[in-house]
Amino acid sequence: xxxxxxxxxxxxxKPPEVLEAVRAALAAPASPGRSGHAPALAASxxxxxxxxxxxxxxxxxxxxxxxxxxxVTWSLNMVISGLGLKAGxxxxxxxxxxxxxxxxxxxxxxxxxxxxxxxxxxxxxxxxSDFKARIxxxxxxxxxxxxxxxxxxxxxxxxxxxxxxxxxxLLDTAQTAGAMPMDDYGQWADFIAFTxxxxxxxxxxxxxxxxxEGLTVRSxxxxxxxxxxxxxxxxxxxxxAQEPGTANTHGLAGLAAGAEFILKVGPDRVRRHExxxxxxxxxxxxxxxxxxxxxxxxxEMRRVSTVSVVIDGWSCSDLAVSLExxxxxxxxxxxxxxxxxxxxxxxxxxxxTRFSFGYFNTPADVTTAARALSELARSAK
Numbered sequence: 001x002x003x004x005x006x007x008x009x010x011x012x013x014k015p016p017e018v019l020e021a022v023r024a025a026l027a028a029p030a031s032p033g034r035s036g037h038a039p040a041l042a043a044s045x046x047x048x049x050x051x052x053x054x055x056x057x058x059x060x061x062x063x064x065x066x067x068x069x070x071x072v073t074w075s076l077n078m079v080i081s082g083l084g085l086k087a088g089x090x091x092x093x094x095x096x097x098x099x100x101x102x103x104x105x106x107x108x109x110x111x112x113x114x115x116x117x118x119x120x121x122x123x124x125x126x127x128x129s130d131f132k133a134r135i136x137x138x139x140x141x142x143x144x145x146x147x148x149x150x151x152x153x154x155x156x157x158x159x160x161x162x163x164x165x166x167x168x169x170l171l172d173t174a175q176t177a178g179a180m181p182m183d184d185y186g187q188w189a190d191f192i193a194f195t196x197x198x199x200x201x202x203x204x205x206x207x208x209x210x211x212x213e214g215l216t217v218r219s220x221x222x223x224x225x226x227x228x229x230x231x232x233x234x235x236x237x238x239x240x241a242q243e244p245g246t247a248n249t250h251g252l253a254g255l256a257a258g259a260e261f262i263l264k265v266g267p268d269r270v271r272r273h274e275x276x277x278x279x280x281x282x283x284x285x286x287x288x289x290x291x292x293x294x295x296x297x298x299x300e301m302r303r304v305s306t307v308s309v310v311i312d313g314w315s316c317s318d319l320a321v322s323l324e325x326x327x328x329x330x331x332x333x334x335x336x337x338x339x340x341x342x343x344x345x346x347x348x349x350x351x352x353t354r355f356s357f358g359y360f361n362t363p364a365d366v367t368t369a370a371r372a373l374s375e376l377a378r379s380a381k
Contacts (some may be wrong), residue, residue, distance in 0.1 A: 003329045003365050008149050008175060008306045008336075008356035010197045010204060017257040018201060025253035032247050033226030043249045050256035051239070054194070057177065057259055057267070060186035060210055067242035068208045068252060072174045073100035075193035075209035076143075078242065079170050080104040082217035083141060087113030090139040092131060092164075094155060095120045096148040096341040101172060105143065120344060124295055125302060126155045128163035139167050147175040150341045150352065151295025152278075152306035161188050168215060174198060175304050178262045180271040190215060199270075200262060201359075202255035205248055211238065219244065270359050274305035277357040277366050281307060284370035288377045294345055294352050308352035309373070313380030316353040323353075327372040331355050 004012045030043030047068070055063035069075045080101065085091065085108055093101060095118045108114040115138075119130050131142060142164050147154045154176070161169045168190035176182065178199030185192060189210065196206030211217055222234035223244035235241055262270065282298045285291055290312035296303040311319060320333035334351040335342055342348035355369060 001328050003327070003368055005329060005331050005355045005357060005361065005365065005369060007198065007358035007361075008354065009332055011199065011201050011358050013360055014201055014203070014254070015258065015261045017261055018203070018254045021257035022203060022250045022254040025250035030249060032249055034224075034246065046249060046253045046256060047247055050252040050259070053256050053259035053263065054200075054208060055186070056263055057182060057200070058185045058189075058192055058194075058210060059183035062213065064238050065213060066208055066210050067239040068206070068247060069242075070205055070248070071197075071207040072172060072193045072195035073207075075195075075207055076100050076170065076172055077104050078209055078220055079191050079193070079211075079217055080108065080141075080143070082220060083168075084218060085112065085114050085140055088115065088138060090115045090117065090136050091141045091143065092117050092119055092134055092139060093143040094118070094126045094145055095344045096126070096151065096153060096155075097143070097145045097338065098149055098172065098174070098341075099337045099339070100174075101143050101145065101170075102338075102340050118340070121153070124151060124153050124345075126153075126160070128156060128159040131160050132163040135164055135167060139164075142167055142169045143172070144169060145172040145174075147304040147306070148295065148338070148341055149175050149306060150308055150336050150338050150347075150354070151345060152303040152308070152356075153295050154302045154304055156302075158184075158188060161190075168212075175306065178259070178267065178270065179274060179304060181267045183267075186210070191217075196251070196255040196258065199358075200255060201258035203251045206251040206255045209242065211242070217242070221245070265359070273359060274357050274361075275301065275303075277361055277363065278303070278305045278307060280363060281355065281357070281366045281370060284366065285309070285373055288374050290377050290380060291373060294347055305357040306354060307356070308347070308354045310347065310350070310352055311373070311377050311380060314353075314376065316351045319353045319376060322376055323369075323372055327368065329369055329372060 030039040032043035170191040177194040192210040196202035197204040225240040294308040316333040323329040
């Protein structure tokens with residue numbers, strides 16, 4: 001029997017509603033916004049439903065400010081590369097970033113001379129005052145991974161935005177969207193990059209970006225939009241400005257269904273369930289000899305449901321293989337595409353073994369995983 005504890009990579013299982021929505025969309029002959037016949041109009045309504053549901057998740061009043069992309073990485077690149085940053089401009093980011101922000105920022109630093117500064121965590125957490133102290137007159141952007149995909153540490157995004165004032169903030173919500181209440185983010189966030197296949201329970205290949213009214217991001221691509229087809233100039237209004245080409249209709253149908261499922265269950269209920277599992281897991285593994293939790297430990301609620309561990313005598317990859325082979329437990333091992341985070345957490349280059357719980361996991365899953373770690377720790381050479 002498989003126990004899936006790799007929800008930080010992609011959520012599983014998907015709700016039946018998501019599977020059915022994808023199947024139904026694939027079975028329809030439709031290209032949204034490209035024709036006036038009934039199936040095409042139905043496809044357009046699916047896209048609108050996805051936009052409307054995502055707007056509800058984040059409390060965004062104008063859903064036309066949401067554009068859909070292939071994933072959160074593409075969304076982050078759109079802002080980082082589309083703001084027109086130039087040599088000498090200053091950008092701040094947290095130190096627990098994923099390569100989806102680290103690599104495009106490093107590219108701008110190397111190729112254009114953008115001054116990228118990293119804010120280190122204090123005892124594992126990012127502090128609003130540390131961001132405020134580093135704001136300069138030439139600071140153009142703050143990039144924040146709201147929750148670490150390595151340690152699970154949750155950053156106070158709203159407080160950091162308040163601390164930095166008028167400087168735009170770009171939020172990477174890959175590990176938080178759908179997993180916690182966020183229905184006020186539309187009131188204060190400047191850019192929200194999200195992915196569809198994790199906490200929002202949608203298919204892979206879906207994601208998007210919210211761009212606050214008054215902010216402009218140069219589109220990384222131009223092409224067909226279904227609007228202003230008479231002009232060779234790509235539309236400059238949202239969402240068409242950021243959505244060239246035919247949409248991933250079946251994927252977005254699944255995303256609409258996933259977001260609807262989350263809204264029906266309630267993000268607060270999802271959050272409560274996942275944190276109960278996480279705290280139970282931390283309690284059960286706290287006394288295992290040779291095991292170290294990397295990041296927030298027992299009783300700490302400033303986290304998401306991602307727990308990284310290392311065990312003396314085990315490489316993280318060998319531990320992952322044994323967990324799957326001997327116990328049927330699926331997790332992720334290594335650097336998790338976040339080498340910068342591991343450098344600050346002291347786990348570079350070996351990495352960690354990562355457990356990440358989702359809404360469909362059970363207390364029995366937690367108990368089995370903790371027992372497996374205890375047995376494997378005892379067998380370490």
